[in-house]
Amino acid sequence: MECVGLCDVVLNLGVRNQELARFLASLIGVLLVSGVPLLTVIILILAERKIAARIQDRIGPNRVGPYGLLQTVADLLKLLGKEDITPTAADRILYNAAPIISFGSVVLLWAVIPFMYWNTPEGAANAVVGVNLEIGALFFVAIASLGTLAIMTAGWASNNKYALLGAFRVVALLVSYEIPLVFALVVPVMFAGSMSLVDIVEAQSHMWFVFMAPLAAILFFISSQAETGRAPFDLIEAESELIAGFNIEYSGMKFGMFFAAEFLHVFTNGILMAVLFFGGYLGFFYKAIPPLGFLWLGLKGSLIYFVFLWLRNTVPRLRIDQVMNFNWFFLVPVSIINIMVTSLILKVMQEMGYAPTVFAESSLIGILPLTIVMLLKDAIIIGFILGRLGQEGRKARIEATHAEESLAAAAAGD
Amino acid sequence: MGDASFSLIVAFTVFGILTLGGALGVILNRNLFRGTIWLMISLFGVAGHFVLLSAPFLAAVQVLVYIGAIAILFTFAVMLTRSLTQITDRFTRLWWNLGGAIVLFVVLVGAVIWPVWGGFTPGDDILFANVMSTTDLGIALVDRGSDLRQGFVLPFEVASLLLTAAMIGAIVIAREADDEEKGKRG
Amino acid sequence: MSVLNEWAFVGVFLLLAPIFPILPMGAAWLFRPSKPNVIKNQTYECGVETIGDTWVQFRVQYYIYGLVFLVFDVEMVLLFPWAVAYNQLDLFAFGAGFLFIFLLADALIYAWKKDVLVWK
Structure with a gap:
């Protein structure tokens, strides 16, 4: 039984029992890996508030500490002192379990994210990563679906009509948007020939997947925005319609956990998108100075996170029927067509010898023809879609004008 | 196996308790939603067993499909029924059902254990001899099959047809239910 | 066997993950005031007492979405x-x-x- 990496270090520290050493190594590893999201979430809450404020032409928190840097700490202390009201009618066990599942599942997602390059001995993961699972991408989707269950549980356990209605709508939305999300995820998996996130990053060492599959990246971006329940898909917190949605009965730290889970989920999606489409830790000197890779990953993730926020603070909320129809009549068909066309072109080009079969072992020149063809294909599809949308919009506008005219005529006739 | 057997046994016990405890929870409580949660705990235990059997892909599928989709579907179905969330009637003929359940349980357990009785000892390395990577799985899934290896392309396509048929059937039934509901209201 | 080594890490993570939210929630439990009363603990709906059962019958639409999602999930x-x-x-x-x-x-x-996918 091999004992590599951290386990070896622990063994050398004087722990005799190998099994104990392995357990301790896992424990330390988990604490290290989960430390990243737990620390970032504190910064995220401030960043989100500051950015939202700037977009809305406000200053944002600026009283606590220099530039309001300690605002989150103050919020945390305030939340600690908040009374926690559990409604008598609630189902106590499930009511308390829901925020735990919600936050825990988001932290768990970080287990498979590769942080930086590391030259390790034969057979081990070539990166600093919690665990390089063979099914990493699928693990991510599976654990993320636990969050859906948490929302459902919260809504049901609150025993509140608005909470239940909000939970039902949100869950219907979340499961619907999971389809284009996963279909978009299939594309990088297909390119890399592996579900391991480390392999996916390595396969991008010559060309980021965003250049080869921009459409998949856009689909993934839109559906992850919906998965986190952010505007324009923020039916989760439709204050005017559902008072607050599934978390209406939650207060104090339990509400805080839902809140933190949402913020962290957005950033996690940004990081995941960086890993899947923007080359993860790849960047200048990522091999020579591995910590630089960590910086690249953080930078890319933060940039995508910023676009998430930007979108959230710019567009208005959609109605539930618009959201659902957008998914079923637009995203799902487009994502299916995208997979079919992409797989067809890739196979044809591989058979003709214009495309490599193992991307990581190819070169920039070897991968260039495929990139150009893929880019063209996506440009054509996107152009076609935009054309159709323009037509539909024009038709709707003409109809609206006609309706107005006939109304005006009717009014004049009276 | 050597020194890993202890943690394996611990893990196996924990997952076993989750699976069986969850299953007991499903049948012993009278609230359908809580029953769904118990069922998910039970299925999560099964996912753990898949991992212990070195089939992580199946474990992820178990979590994704059962906890991610079936649980949601069950809750929607529970909420479709009017007042079944709070069942208070006691079932009649309880003893008769219990007897039937025990007989069925014994038969099923026997059917599982009989073919492999004495074939292996717990913690045997044979369990981990044929670990299949997802790539192999994918190749086998769409392979015609030859003398050397098994191919599953026909079942794969049949599965696709089955899924299509399931969806069409579900839509037809659900539409009927929807029409009935509307008829009642109107 | 290395597969199991990897998953041991996931197992430890799975055990620790709930502790991260439980810690602040537990801390809040220590510090926060707790003065529940009947009125405060009522269900928060719209100002008047809630009427009837919360777990009402929902539309079949949700179920259809669930079914279609399940098919696509598989x-x-x-x-x-x-x-x-x-x-x-x-x-x-x-x-x-x-x-x-x-x-x-x-x-x-x-x-x-x-037309079953249209939200009505």
């Missing part, structure tokens, strides 16, 4: 091994996967034509 799961092995497949095997997607796209078109 499809996605079967598609992943195909995508992983994609680079090593010959044309026949590729076509098998292609047909698989095509058949399910059919199901989507059927659902589309029958």
Whole structure:
């Protein structure tokens, strides 16, 4: 039984029992890996508030500490002192379990994210990563679906009509948007020939997947925005319609956990998108100075996170029927067509010898023809879609004008 | 196996308790939603067993499909029924059902254990001899099959047809239910 | 066996993950005031006492979405091994996967034509 990496270090520290050493190594590893999201979430809450404020032409928190840097700490202390009201009618066990599942599942997602390059001995993961699972991408989707269950549980356990209605709508939305999300995820998996996130990053060492599959990246971006329940898909917190949605009965730290889970989920999606489409830790000197890779990953993730926020603070909320129809009549068909066309072109080009079969072992020149063809294909599809949308919009506008005219005529006739 | 057997046994016990405890929870409580949660705990235990059997892909599928989709579907179905969330009637003929359940349980357990009785000892390395990577799985899934290896392309396509048929059937039934509901209201 | 080593890490993570939210919640439990009363603990709906059972009957629409999602979920799961092995497949095997997607796209078109996916 091999004992590599951290386990070896622990063994050398004087722990005799190998099994104990392995357990301790896992424990330390988990604490290290989960430390990243737990620390970032504190910064995220401030960043989100500051950015939202700037977009809305406000200053944002600026009283606590220099530039309001300690605002989150103050919020945390305030939340600690908040009374926690559990409604008598609630189902106590499930009511308390829901925020735990919600936050825990988001932290768990970080287990498979590769942080930086590391030259390790034969057979081990070539990166600093919690665990390089063979099914990493699928693990991510599976654990993320636990969050859906948490929302459902919260809504049901609150025993509140608005909470239940909000939970039902949100869950219907979340499961619907999971389809284009996963279909978009299939594309990088297909390119890399592996579900391991480390392999996916390595396969991008010559060309980021965003250049080869921009459409998949856009689909993934839109559906992850919906998965986190952010505007324009923020039916989760439709204050005017559902008072607050599934978390209406939650207060104090339990509400805080839902809140933190949402913020962290957005950033996690940004990081995941960086890993899947923007080359993860790849960047200048990522091999020579591995910590630089960590910086690249953080930078890319933060940039995508910023676009998430930007979108959230710019567009208005959609109605539930618009959201659902957008998914079923637009995203799902487009994502299916995208997979079919992409797989067809890739196979044809591989058979003709214009495309490599193992991307990581190819070169920039070897991968260039495929990139150009893929880019063209996506440009054509996107152009076609935009054309159709323009037509539909024009038709709707003409109809609206006609309706107005006939109304005006009717009014004049009276 | 050597020194890993202890943690394996611990893990196996924990997952076993989750699976069986969850299953007991499903049948012993009278609230359908809580029953769904118990069922998910039970299925999560099964996912753990898949991992212990070195089939992580199946474990992820178990979590994704059962906890991610079936649980949601069950809750929607529970909420479709009017007042079944709070069942208070006691079932009649309880003893008769219990007897039937025990007989069925014994038969099923026997059917599982009989073919492999004495074939292996717990913690045997044979369990981990044929670990299949997802790539192999994918190749086998769409392979015609030859003398050397098994191919599953026909079942794969049949599965696709089955899924299509399931969806069409579900839509037809659900539409009927929807029409009935509307008829009642109107 | 190395597969199990990896998953041991996931197992430890799974044990620790709930502790992260439990810690602040536990701390809040220590510090916060707790003065519940009957009025405060009522269900918060719209100012007046809540009427009837919360767990009311929902529309069949949700169930249809759930079903369609389940079908696609199973499809996605079967598609992943195909995508992983994609680079090593010959044309026949590729076509098998292609047909698989095509058949399910059919199901989507059927659902589309029958108008069940429209939120009403």
